Amino acid sequence: MVLRGYRLQGTDLTGITQEIKKISMSVNKIRARTYAKLLGNEIAFLVDKIALNVYTRDPTVSIYECACSRTEEEIRVAQLQGLKTPYNLQVYGQVFTEADYTYFAISCMQNEFLKAFHRLEEYSVSESEYEDPNNSKTKLWKSLMEKTATPMTINFGNGIPQIAKDQIVYPTKKERCRTEARHQVCNRILNQVSFGKQIPPECLMKNIDQMMKILLQEESQKEIAAKEKELMNILPELEGADFIFSVPSADVPAQS
Numbered sequence: 001m002v003l004r005g006y007r008l009q010g011t012d013l014t015g016i017t018q019e020i021k022k023i024s025m026s027v028n029k030i031r032a033r034t035y036a037k038l039l040g041n042e043i044a045f046l047v048d049k050i051a052l053n054v055y056t057r058d059p060t061v062s063i064y065e066c067a068c069s070r071t072e073e074e075i076r077v078a079q080l081q082g083l084k085t086p087y088n089l090q091v092y093g094q095v096f097t098e099a100d101y102t103y104f105a106i107s108c109m110q111n112e113f114l115k116a117f118h119r120l121e122e123y124s125v126s127e128s129e130y131e132d133p134n135n136s137k138t139k140l141w142k143s144l145m146e147k148t149a150t151p152m153t154i155n156f157g158n159g160i161p162q163i164a165k166d167q168i169v170y171p172t173k174k175e176r177c178r179t180e181a182r183h184q185v186c187n188r189i190l191n192q193v194s195f196g197k198q199i200p201p202e203c204l205m206k207n208i209d210q211m212m213k214i215l216l217q218e219e220s221q222k223e224i225a226a227k228e229k230e231l232m233n234i235l236p237e238l239e240g241a242d243f244i245f246s247v248p249s250a251d252v253p254a255q256s
Helices: 013-050 063-081 111-117 127-131 136-147 173-193 201-215 217-232
Strands: 004-009 093-096 101-108 152-157
Touching: 004 111, 004 127, 004 136, 013 063, 013 111, 013 173, 093 136, 101 136, 101 217, 111 152, 127 136, 173 201, 173 217
Parallel strands: none
Antiparallel strands: 004 101, 093 101, 093 152
């Protein structure tokens, strides 16, 4: 889409404000659900790397606190730079009025957030419609933007969502084992095709292409399956795991 737009019948300020509040509530529910998954994935990543002795656990901080810090930093960077990643949770809208309608031009990096606007009539402009100078929607949006130099901007969702610990969504143990097994095999193959050397930027994609071809071979798939089975006996369960929220140093009795 060139422009993701919606419209609401009526231009009464009270009605528009009420609708914006309802949309904002829906957006923030989606943001919270998205954050719950991002945080759960980060916790799983840290737990698994510690279990595999890739990372050493910091005895002064919980895995949960560490995951929160890392996830929040990813979100801040993604939103500051306007990156199109799962960590960009911003949703903005510009508001225009024309005749009997109020129009919203929406800016967000994830289509999941557009579900919050299902109450409104969609009035988007596709690439083909935008190229047609006679298209009614294209003409209207261009007219609105030309007439309104500084439209009202609505921030439907920004910052870091706040969720309870029991709302965190973890990947299943099988998903974690499958992902870790695939990553281990990918890294081994990538190291193989690069002859164990550091890969210069101009060679990265070439080496990744080579790695992908080898990865799809039956032998590599069997290796992934074997590692996945092995990891099922190593990686811990996450649901109801108290160690995620505990601080190791707090469990050590003070020396007298």
